Amino acid sequence: MRSTFDLVVLGCGGGPSEYNLSGYLLKSCDTTWSQGIIALEAGSGIGALQHILRTTPSIFSATFPTAAESHPPPTAADIYSWIQCYLITHAHLDHVNSLVLSAGSQGASRREVFGLLPTLKDLQMVFSDRLWPNLASWDENDSSAALLYSTLQVDGRYKAISPHISVRTFSVSHGGHKAPYDSATFFIKHNTSGREFLFFGDVEPDSVASHPRNLEVWRAVAPKIPIVLSSIFIECSWPTGRADDMLYGHLSPEHLRDELVNLATEVMKVRRQQVTEAASSSASSDKPIRKRLKISPPSPGSLEGALKGLRVYIIHCKDDLRSTYSEPINQVIAGQVRALTDELSLGAEIISVEQGMHITI
Numbered sequence: 001m002r003s004t005f006d007l008v009v010l011g012c013g014g015g016p017s018e019y020n021l022s023g024y025l026l027k028s029c030d031t032t033w034s035q036g037i038i039a040l041e042a043g044s045g046i047g048a049l050q051h052i053l054r055t056t057p058s059i060f061s062a063t064f065p066t067a068a069e070s071h072p073p074p075t076a077a078d079i080y081s082w083i084q085c086y087l088i089t090h091a092h093l094d095h096v097n098s099l100v101l102s103a104g105s106q107g108a109s110r111r112e113v114f115g116l117l118p119t120l121k122d123l124q125m126v127f128s129d130r131l132w133p134n135l136a137s138w139d140e141n142d143s144s145a146a147l148l149y150s151t152l153q154v155d156g157r158y159k160a161i162s163p164h165i166s167v168r169t170f171s172v173s174h175g176g177h178k179a180p181y182d183s184a185t186f187f188i189k190h191n192t193s194g195r196e197f198l199f200f201g202d203v204e205p206d207s208v209a210s211h212p213r214n215l216e217v218w219r220a221v222a223p224k225i226p227i228v229l230s231s232i233f234i235e236c237s238w239p240t241g242r243a244d245d246m247l248y249g250h251l252s253p254e255h256l257r258d259e260l261v262n263l264a265t266e267v268m269k270v271r272r273q274q275v276t277e278a279a280s281s282s283a284s285s286d287k288p289i290r291k292r293l294k295i296s297p298p299s300p301g302s303l304e305g306a307l308k309g310l311r312v313y314i315i316h317c318k319d320d321l322r323s324t325y326s327e328p329i330n331q332v333i334a335g336q337v338r339a340l341t342d343e344l345s346l347g348a349e350i351i352s353v354e355q356g357m358h359i360t361i
């Protein structure tokens with residue numbers, strides 16, 4: 001299958017290192033980077049980009065469709081100037097740091113900042129002329145503002161955020177001391193092909209949340225797996241064995257396994273339903289139903305192979321400053337998730353995301 005999206009990882013850590021925070025540059029494969037980039041999260045930004053270009057100068061040239069644009073390779077300033085909009089899951093500093101720091105130096109073009117209303121209101125507290133100059137506006141007619149707040153609704157619809165890409169937003173729980181704190185999950189859709197991927201901001205397990213909302217997301221994803229949607233980016237901040245009262249609104253490998261089991265259960269429900277519907281609608285057909293559907297009816301209770309064809313990208317692993325692991329923490333955590341999901345033969349491929357990776361979806 002042809003690739004649909006290009007994504008470059010400016011940062012994928014969960015802190016505290018300011019050098020590797022959530023930040024991804026995204027475009028559709030049928031356009032060039034210079035035609036417009038969506039900044040998906042904005043933790044690490046121009047500094048990380050400069051570093052990545054020093055070690056991999058051709059990371060953006062390689063995907064230019066025309067040779068003319070690939071010489072000379074674009075600079076960090078070029079690439080940053082091609083950002084058209086920001087898509088932000090929540091306003092914690094590790095997800096908005098570069099958006100704030102670069103807002104005053106982005107040049108003439110105004111950028112939209114897409115997020116849930118509470119997220120944008122939190123950002124407004126930063127752009128208060130106290131923590132930072134007020135460079136953002138709610139007024140579409142305010143052309144002097146560097147940033148324009150643009151609210152995403154949780155209404156089941158896809159909203160166009162660029163000429164080729166639209167987004168459906170879910171609100172999910174991310175801890176919170178007194179009141180639940182909202183983060184977002186995005187279904188990111190390529191308009192012409194209809195293909196999608198799923199991107200979670202920080203999220204806590206349904207089994208721990210006071211307002212569990214992940215199951216709603218899994219129910220929406222299940223019918224799309226693996227043809228329409230074959231990639232999920234999801235956090236796993238902590239390594240295995242972390243106590244529930246120390247999660248602080250995040251996932252650990254055991255909880256991510258449980259969430260993926262919930263997804264697999266929903267996928268199996270959808271497949272059983274498809275078999276039943278096909279059986280009732282074509283009782284007169286000569287061809288065996290299973291053969292025409294190219295799926296085998298799952299045996300009750302089994303989740304084996306339910307997530308076959310799905311890639312699960314592990315992000316937002318928190319640095320352990322006193323780590324005793326011999327491998328980097330993101331690889332340790334991805335390995336732990338892999339071992340837990342392999343035990344159940346769910347069939348998903350578990351991938352450790354690295355800073356500077358170019359991922360095609």
Ligand SMILES: [Zn+2]
Nearest residue numbers: 014092094202
């Ligand atoms: Zn975070």
Ligand SMILES: [Zn+2]
Nearest residue numbers: 090092174202
């Ligand atoms: Zn957070």
